[in-house]
Amino acid sequence: MIALPSSEREFWRHILTEMAYDVDGTRKGASLGRHKSIFHRTLHRHVREIRAREQLRIPRYWTWWHLLAIPFTWAMFPLSVFAYFQIFWAMHVLIYLHDSGRLVDFLGGSLTLPQFLTLVFPVFGAIPVALMAGNTLLWIIPWARQAQAEKKGPCFAQRHAELMKIARILVPLTLAVGTIGALFPLA
Structure with a gap:
């Protein structure tokens, strides 16, 4: 699992960097469709990770009673x-x-x-x-x-x-x- 950035600025820098470069560090092509799909996948992954982290931190205290x-x-x-x-x-x-x-x-x-x-x-x-x-x-x-x-x-x-x-x-x-x-x- 990828470690989440600690601040909002680092979060956006991480997303934009991931959009612009391939895994091996070479610059990606200028395909807008590919950037959009990478951006959405990255954003959704970060949202899922943040939600998972929040669920672990905030206890659910509602009971059937x-x-x-x-x-x-x-x-x-x-x-x-x-x-x-x-x-x-x-x-x-x-x-x-x-x-x-x-x-x-x-x-x-x-x-x-x-x-x-x-x-x-x-x-x-x-x-x-x-x-x-x-x-x-x-x-x-x-x-x-x-x-x-x-x-x-x-x-x-x-x-x-x-x-x-x-x-x-x-x-x-x-x-x-x-x-x-x-x-x-x-x-």
Whole structure:
């Protein structure tokens, strides 16, 4: 196998040199068709070698257990949005006691600012919560945890830490904006 050049400049120099000279070092003819075919063969060979090298370097950590986590995560997403809305509606009813039976009035009609802040904006805060729930499901099942450890990919703690970075921003922002939406009286 040919050693790959280390930089892009060396890569193109290698390709152009291989196009212009035969194996024994003599200059090739000026046939454009031959140069094109040599160029394409050389380029495809280099691409195959680079892909092979990348596949060896980047471990594949996807397991079949992730197929179990996908529907669970999708199910947790609307449940998280609903939980946020329940929190905001409870805050609203605590402030405006006379609105306790007017949930249908709040949800009906055109979209108002309080509806947007308490119904639509929680979607952003529900994303990391649902992903963390799916990640936790994979950690709870011992066989899934073992399969993940064998793949030598990012572990549960690394994934959870990445999701926590996102959740530290989105969840408090969602709670703050939803609380502002709950402070508005119904029209």
